[in-house]
Amino acid sequence: MKLHEYQAKGVFAEAGIPTPDSRLATSVDEAVDAGTDMGYPVAVKAQVHVGGRGKAGGIEIASDEAELREAAERILGMDLKGYHVDRVLVESAVDFTDELYLGVTLDRGEGEPVVMVSSEGGVDIEEVAETNPEAIAREHVDPAFGLHSFQARKAVYEAGVPRDVSRAVSSVLETLYDLWEANDASETEINPLMVTDGGEVVAADAVMNVDDDALFRHPDLAEMEEESYTDELERKAGEYGFDYVRLSGNVGIIGNGAGLVMTTLDLVDYYGGEPANFLDIGGGAKAERVANALDMVFSDPNVDSVVFNIFGGITRGDEVAQGINDALSQFDEIPKPVVVRLAGTNAEEGMEILNTELVQVERTLEDAVQRAVQNAEEVGR
Amino acid sequence: MSVLVDDDTRVVVQGITGGEGNFHAEQMIEYGTNVVAGAVPGKGGQEVHGVPVYDTVHEAVRREDADASVVFVPPAFAADALFEALDTSLDLVVAITEGIPTQDMAKVNRRLSETDTYLVGPNCPGVITPGEAKLGILPGNIFADGNVGLVSRSGTLTYQVVDNLTQRGIGQTTAIGIGGDPIIGTSFIDALELFEADEETEAVAMCGEIGGEDEEEAAEFIATEMDTPVAAFIAGRTAPPGKRMGHAGAIVSGSGTGTAESKIEALNNAGVPVGDTPEEVADHIEGFL
Numbered sequence: 001m002k003l004h005e006y007q008a009k010g011v012f013a014e015a016g017i018p019t020p021d022s023r024l025a026t027s028v029d030e031a032v033d034a035g036t037d038m039g040y041p042v043a044v045k046a047q048v049h050v051g052g053r054g055k056a057g058g059i060e061i062a063s064d065e066a067e068l069r070e071a072a073e074r075i076l077g078m079d080l081k082g083y084h085v086d087r088v089l090v091e092s093a094v095d096f097t098d099e100l101y102l103g104v105t106l107d108r109g110e111g112e113p114v115v116m117v118s119s120e121g122g123v124d125i126e127e128v129a130e131t132n133p134e135a136i137a138r139e140h141v142d143p144a145f146g147l148h149s150f151q152a153r154k155a156v157y158e159a160g161v162p163r164d165v166s167r168a169v170s171s172v173l174e175t176l177y178d179l180w181e182a183n184d185a186s187e188t189e190i191n192p193l194m195v196t197d198g199g200e201v202v203a204a205d206a207v208m209n210v211d212d213d214a215l216f217r218h219p220d221l222a223e224m225e226e227e228s229y230t231d232e233l234e235r236k237a238g239e240y241g242f243d244y245v246r247l248s249g250n251v252g253i254i255g256n257g258a259g260l261v262m263t264t265l266d267l268v269d270y271y272g273g274e275p276a277n278f279l280d281i282g283g284g285a286k287a288e289r290v291a292n293a294l295d296m297v298f299s300d301p302n303v304d305s306v307v308f309n310i311f312g313g314i315t316r317g318d319e320v321a322q323g324i325n326d327a328l329s330q331f332d333e334i335p336k337p338v339v340v341r342l343a344g345t346n347a348e349e350g351m352e353i354l355n356t357e358l359v360q361v362e363r364t365l366e367d368a369v370q371r372a373v374q375n376a377e378e379v380g381r
Numbered sequence: 382m383s384v385l386v387d388d389d390t391r392v393v394v395q396g397i398t399g400g401e402g403n404f405h406a407e408q409m410i411e412y413g414t415n416v417v418a419g420a421v422p423g424k425g426g427q428e429v430h431g432v433p434v435y436d437t438v439h440e441a442v443r444r445e446d447a448d449a450s451v452v453f454v455p456p457a458f459a460a461d462a463l464f465e466a467l468d469t470s471l472d473l474v475v476a477i478t479e480g481i482p483t484q485d486m487a488k489v490n491r492r493l494s495e496t497d498t499y500l501v502g503p504n505c506p507g508v509i510t511p512g513e514a515k516l517g518i519l520p521g522n523i524f525a526d527g528n529v530g531l532v533s534r535s536g537t538l539t540y541q542v543v544d545n546l547t548q549r550g551i552g553q554t555t556a557i558g559i560g561g562d563p564i565i566g567t568s569f570i571d572a573l574e575l576f577e578a579d580e581e582t583e584a585v586a587m588c589g590e591i592g593g594e595d596e597e598e599a600a601e602f603i604a605t606e607m608d609t610p611v612a613a614f615i616a617g618r619t620a621p622p623g624k625r626m627g628h629a630g631a632i633v634s635g636s637g638t639g640t641a642e643s644k645i646e647a648l649n650n651a652g653v654p655v656g657d658t659p660e661e662v663a664d665h666i667e668g669f670l
Contacts, residue, residue, distance in 0.1 A: 106483060106484075106487065106563060106564075108563045108564070108593050108594075109593070109594055109595075109598075111486075111487060111490045111563075111564045112487060112490075112491075113484075113487065142491065143484070143487040143488050143490075143491050144488065144491050144492075181484065184482055184483075184484050186483065211482050211483050211484065213456060213480040213481065213482045213483065214482035214483070214484065214485075216456075216457055217457070217482075245620075255537070256537055257535055257536050257537030257538065258535060258561065258590070258616075259533070259534065259535020259536070259537060259538035259561065259588065259590050259616045260535065260537035260538050260540075260541055260616075262590060262591070262616040262617040262619075262620055263538055263541065263614075263616045263659065265617075265619045265620065266616060266617070266618045266619050266657075267658060268619075269618070269619045270657055270658060275619060278620070283479060283536075284401075311537045311540040311541055311544075312520060312540075313506050313518045313519055313520055313536055313537065313540060314401070314405075314506075314518045343523070343540070343541075343544060344520040344523060344537075344540050344544075345520045365541060365658075365659065366658060366660055
């Protein structure tokens with residue numbers, strides 16, 4: 001789960017990390033009021049879950065009321081990389097001499113947390129990681145002990161942070177690690193941490209993403225979840241609790257287990273078709289979940305044909321078959337041809353239950369995918 | 382022969398009184414697995430499918446001489462269950478549970494590094510030596526006894542590739558589903574090492590997927606340390622970029638790795654053929670035998 005910048009800043013500020021004055025605004029008038037209260041210049045920042053907001057036109061600096069009004073009018077309501085902007089953060093613009101990068105995440109390869117510091121903040125840090133990896137100091141953390149102060153200092157010195165703020169930056173880094181750990185974050189990040197003329201540091205941005213699997217022990221964070229989908233189908237998938245990604249093709253794909261669903265996508269492509277989506281119904285799916293999956297895929301106007309690929313382990317073939325029957329029997333006419341391939345746990349029972357007047361049945365993955373691709377070609381014609 | 386499990390393996394099922402634990406304990410017993418105990422706090426003294434249940438794993442191990450456990454404990458309590466299992470110095474712990482918080486697993490992994498235990502998973506289908514024992518949720522009927530080792534990051538993809546092998550009469554020594562979570566116990570390399578040392582394993586099928594660099598590291602290991610031939614499948618060639626990999630995670634890994642292309646290239650460079658379809662993986666394996 002991603003927190004918006006304003007939410008993450010709230011969490012950071014409460015933990016003692018300096019942040020600029022700011023106010024959330026949902027209308028141009030509210031934005032202007034905020035500017036009047038805080039004084040100029042201010043930054044107007046779209047609150048949506050996309051990276052690179054600045055480059056995409058989602059952040060502007062305004063030095064007076066007219067500029068603020070213009071910026072707010074333009075940004076509020078805009079479509080930013082597929083997300084609708086309905087709120088902006090109006091924030092005191094900080095005069096800075098340096099911009100730093102601080103981040104905490106899990107190094108998957110090492111299976112350990114890692115803290116990162118760079119004196120090249122304020123830019124696309126992924127680009128820095130690629131073109132000049134030495135510009136980012138990294139320190140691995142033993143999760144049994146947490147981040148030692150000496151490690152924070154070491155990273156800060158190695159990154160070449162200005163000496164007069166090294167102590168303050170170390171302190172922010174330690175707090176950032178503590179927040180990462182205490183909130184089960186997958187990442188906490190400040191880019192940039194601005195160094196002011198007076199030798200102070202201020203978090204001009206704030207990123208905090210939380211491990212969805214750990215939300216059960218952070219009800220306060222779970223309440224902050226705000227998704228702003230522009231894609232109706234992805235919104236629906238969120239409601240149904242599916243792992244779903246919409247793609248540009250016309251063969252709808254439903255399966256169980258990420259690896260098998262990805263494989264089904266790959267095979268649709270291999271046999272000359274184009275996947276319309278990735279939809280994983282997950283393990284142990286019952287009939288209702290299967291019906292919801294079909295509803296999702298039928299709701300996509302681009303879909304010309306559907307393939308179900310279920311290999312039961314913890315998922316049982318008879319449950320899936322019942323779900324397919326239930327979902328399809330509600331239609332007078334099946335909207336798109338459906339190919340079903342069932343294997344594994346209770347697959348035989350499932351095959352017996354399956355209403356073959358409603359679906360086409362194939363025994364192997366390869367046959368099922370080829371049939372679905374062929375169906376899509378015929379329907380699409 | 383086999384790796385990790387055989388018909389001598391004495392298994393304790395952690396969480397045997399829960400829905401999944403109960404169902405799959407029965408399936409495991411039916412398959413012939415030597416399930417000797419269950420362990421569930423507060424449920425000691427009960428019996429499930431004829432198996433005695435103890436309050437602690439320690440007691441199960443002491444009374445029934447168990448040497449492996451399989452964990453069906455819900456995510457909120459799973460890390461504690463794993464710490465408990467590791468505290469008893471079992472040879473093997475298989476964690477089926479899906480959705481264990483990543484930071485919990487980082488701590489478990491840290492503890493694991495101090496032990497000699499093999500942890501398989503979490504969020505995996507388990508381990509099976511066909512005809513002898515299965516620890517986990519794998520559908521036993523698709524497997525056949527034979528001389529091919531299988532290691533996979535994805536549960537259902539494991540079943541798919543096994544099915545392609547078994548359908549043409551190629552059996553397996555052992556299949557290990559290592560799970561696709563960011564932090565797992567047994568890695569591709571650990572499993573490949575076991576298969577390389579096993580005299581009966583004549584070829585290995587390896588199923589990977591996009592994300593992380595485990596397949597690239599495995600390729601390096603295969604090139605330098607293995608004589609047993611390996612064929613692979615990599616899922617996710619058509620997955621849209623940027624949908625899965627996190628922001629800071631991509632910084633650590635650097636870009637250009639973790640994609641299907643980089644994995645396939647690394648494996649090909651290590652002399653490992655990568656099938657375009659699961660059926661093609663079976664073709665390559667057949668060619669090795």
